[in-house]
Amino acid sequence: MSTVEFHAESLHTSTVAVGRGLMLRGLRTIRRMPSAFIPSVAMPVFTMIAFSGTYFAITKIPGFPTDRSANWFMPLGICFGSSFSGIGLGFSTIRDIETRFYERLLMAPVPRRALIVGPLFTAWSRTAILNAFVIPMGLLLGARFTGGILGVLALLVASFGIATISVGWGLGLAYRFRDMRAAAIMQLTVFVVLYVSNAQMPMWLLSGWVHSAARFNPATNILRLARQGLVSATSPDHMAWSSTWGGLVAIVIMSAVTLAFARRGLDKLDK
């Protein structure tokens, strides 16, 4: 093994080890500050119940992709929760910057990328907890996976993808603003991006400005990916490659862009 190879391997091990350490710290925060985590679990459950009940009648529209409103709104709730799991890490980073704990992390002899990988691992863990809670709740409320295990997998990929995008976005804003002003921007942008899509209705039922905006919004494809295992088997979106690839591309590109945004922000913070 050459020196360069050895160095690269130890750097990689160090990134994962430090990331894991930061993840454990993030998970401990759930126990110590439940108020910071509970909203990201309560919100998807609330969204699912409230929307499924309020807009129950939209499933009666001829051609609507499912006859169960919980099937339509459970993925929306999970995507909202995942995004809040992600930007929640942005909030805690702001807190660490304000309390100067982050300076200690910056002084530690660890790879810089570990400071992004750590929150990413934490967000994924939180998203796993969220899904483990919300999916059974959805099933209790009447949601049914028509796409079987692959349908569950599609929903999980979308959920983890949104969490990854949100972590990058949340960290990037936290590093730039360095105070709670960033929190409002994080929440606002997540709300707008997720709502101005096919969040509430399928594309063909949208009209006006939302329809125009949703066509270009990557969240539309991610929600289509999330819902493909929950729509009726007769729907053209049901477990189809056409409902999958757009979401995967959106997740990969948006994750790359937001994580690069976070990395550049961290570099600026370092200077």
Place this chain on the structure above:
Amino acid sequence: MTSVLAEQSLRLSLRQTLQMTKRSTLEIVRQPAMSAPSMIFPIFFAALGASSFGKTTNLPGFPEVDSFLQFSLAATVIQGVLFGSISGAAALATDIENKFFDRLLLAPSTRSGIVLARLAGSALFGAFQAAFFLLVLWPFGATIRGGVPAFLVMVASGGLVSLAIGALMSSVAIRTGSAEAVQGAFPLIFILLFFSSAFFPRETMSGTYRKIADFNPISHLVEGLRDMVLHQVTMGSIAKAVLIPIAVCIAATMVALSALRARLAAL
């Protein structure tokens, strides 16, 4: 002699309450960042709903409307007013946090006026918000078939709802002395809004959700306002739009004043 003294004391209390009302109203005007979200978000959600649910107005059970925006006008007013009503209570909690409340207590001024002035400021802001939403959405198809009388009743109802919810939140502010606790309690009110017929007609709902919406006073309040938008002003619609918030207002103000008395007794 006693009655003259009592009259003078009442006048003084009213003057002091009026001055504090002026302060709480100016605070809203001078801190637009605090009130702007409660003006912008409801408009955004109204525009979003109009585009998203525009094709649902032919569903069985949906009332006859010109557009979804017209249907959702009443809900927009109530949503905005609920958002805005929290700012007065949060400001009261901030006064307690930064000890300004203690200075007011040290001054020889009316005690109940401290709370009532905040509530009056909230009510004025709520009425202003209602008028703002009705006027901004009107050119986009949210016409009010009940005309000017309906407009005036809706503005008054906006003020009363703001007063009622402001009073409820003020009791939280007085009990906890924490603006964060007020913000934390607010989602409970928001949940009440969602479990009502504010965003979709009750006739299209079913099961437990329908039963909750049937019992939820916000359903009846919004339906009263909606009646005026879609039809004419009737005694029934006025009763729903005005009497419900008045009833909540009386109960909530009593709770807030009793919380104030408890706080003063503990000093």
